[in-house]
Amino acid sequence: MDIYKIKFSGSTEIDHHLDLKKDYSVVLKRCAIKSANKKLTEEDEGSIYTYSMESLDEATLICEGQTIKGSAKSASKKLRGAIWHKAEELGIEDFEKFYQETVTKIIIDLDKIIN
Numbered sequence: 063m064d065i066y067k068i069k070f071s072g073s074t075e076i077d078h079h080l081d082l083k084k085d086y087s088v089v090l091k092r093c094a095i096k097s098a099n100k101k102l103t104e105e106d107e108g109s110i111y112t113y114s115m116e117s118l119d120e121a122t123l124i125c126e127g128q129t130i131k132g133s134a135k136s137a138s139k140k141l142r143g144a145i146w147h148k149a150e151e152l153g154i155e156d157f158e159k160f161y162q163e164t165v166t167k168i169i170i171d172l173d174k175i176i177n
Contacts, residue, residue: 064108071096072117074132084125092119096147116143141165 070093080086093115100109118140123130145164146157154160168175 065103065110067110067112069112069114070117071114072121074117074121074134076123076130076132078130080123080130081125087124089122089124090117090119091121092117094118 070090072093095113096116097114099112099114101112102109118134120134121132123132142161145161148164149157149160
């Protein structure tokens with residue numbers, strides 16, 4: 063029998079402190095699949111599929127009737143995150159150097175990207 067799992071990542075900014083003794087429900091507005099992995103179960107009777115998803119938009123926390131809205135990351139933070147994921151995918155060790163080179167390429171090729 064196959065097993066399907068989802069791992070969530072991402073962050074959102076809130077303007078309230080959270081009570082560490084309470085449980086919160088989280089509503090994610092929009093997520094994207096960043097990776098998918100498949101491995102066989104130990105009993106070899108199926109596979110375990112693990113999807114890694116990243117929150118792309120606002121998140122809402124709900125606890126005992128209280129709603130706390132989180133704000134989405136800025137576009138620059140999203141770009142930095144996307145470049146970080148690409149660096150991980152490519153096995154880049156010096157992220158800052160890779161980031162600066164990538165941003166420079168975007169600036170140089172902006173006309174090609176927009177058109």
